[in-house]
Amino acid sequence: MRTETEFAKVIACMRNKAATEITAIPISTNPYGSKAFFPNNDGKTVFSDYYELARTGKFIKVPLLIGNTDDETAYHRIMADVFAPSYGYGQTNYDNERRNYCTCPASERARHTADLSVPTWRYGYFGDFKDARLTTAAHGRAYHGSDVLLIFGTELVPGVKQDADELKLAQYARGALAAFARNPKTGLKTYGWPQYNPKTKSLVQLGKDNKVGTFAVTPAAFDTGCLY
8 A cells, every 4th residue: 555655746746747748658557547446545534444343333323324326337337338348347247346346335334333223224226217328228227326317407318308207206315315414313214214224124215116215125135145
């Protein structure tokens, strides 16, 4: 792991160079960059041992709202056509990536918080609307960031407007976030969401079949393939 001093030297050097000098440096890796980006572990704000910290309960004990989309890596599959067509990634690789980076960490984090009786809510987002699709083909599953489009009312596809179901779901989703923000302890309970319990029907399927409601299921139905 690089030290803060090393990073500081790099930044100081770059600040003394013209943009043309920096962009003229030969690129030894994929010229299109990468779809992956991660924070550096500094032991202060970003840690290398989250699993152990979670397992031992060494985290802030405040109400938690956590979730992810049904198919986070649908976005990555399309990006791979530009960034890394030669990687040879298959569906199994993308499924593993989705589990390892999104679904399973969310599952574990929610479980540890709930086990300590800290108010916890968890959701999976399933909405699939024409104005938010990445391609002209209907892939049928929510991808990384598509829930953000819903919340902010963003139309990704020019000329395709949000339909009635999407507008209703967006209002419902914003209401859920507002309820949690107003009262993290009981706001979502009052809103009709079940408090998270890994063993009960408490994982909210937000946007299931593009409809409004909790459609709660046991987490195991969403966490297929997770080891914990």
